[in-house]
Amino acid sequence: MRDPLAEFDDLFNRMGSLLETTFGTSPTAPGMPWTPAATGMAWSPLADFSETDDAYLIEVDLPGVKREDIDIEMTDRELVISGEIKERERTGTMRRAMRRTGRFEYRTMLPGEISTEEIDATLRDGVLTVKVPKAETTKPRRIEITSGE
Structure with missing residues (x-):
């Protein structure tokens, strides 16, 4: 059974990515480029979320980011990947x-x-x-059909 809230979360993430892609570099004032870093906001990297029979796979584009600059947390069923890309001198x-x-x-x-x-x-x-294995109870199970005779 799918959780309807998870579908809304996916839709919200997709809408946020679309808005960020479309307006992410639009100026907020003449001559002032808008960036999430300038406002203290966190931006969301591009990601793919897929599902197999036994796991959920999340692939996040983080070019140039070091392993030690990434934090991954799991709370109940929410996965949070965060970090910081520092501006180079x-x-x-x-x-x-x-x-x-x-x-x-x-x-x-x-x-x-x-x-x-x-x-x-x-x-x-x-x-x-990030590969998140499904619990044994949620994995699909093949059921053999026996003869009714």
């Missing part, structure tokens, strides 16, 4: 800054019961992959 004049910096946070509600003791996270090629 540069010499010369910055002509255009398109890469995001500052605090980031990705949140999602998992739609079913999970096994928190076996959660696995790997960071490879700028992609954080």
Whole structure:
């Protein structure tokens, strides 16, 4: 049975990503670029959330982020991935800054019961992959049909 609140959470995350992609660099005042870091807000990295028979997989794009700069927390069924991308010190004049910096946070509600003791996270090629195993009770079970004779 799917949790309807999880579907709303997914819709909310998608709408937030769409708004951020569309308006994330739009100016709030003439000549002033808007960035979440400038307002103290955390931005949400791009992520894919998929489900297999035995686990939920979350893949988050975090290019250039070190393992020690990422925090992953699990509370009940909510997964929170957060951290900070610090702005690099540069010499010369910055002509255009398109890469995001500052605090980031990705949140999602998992739609079913999970096994928190076996959660696995790997960071490879700028992609954080979090595998959250399903609890045994939520895994699909094949039922054999026997002859009624």
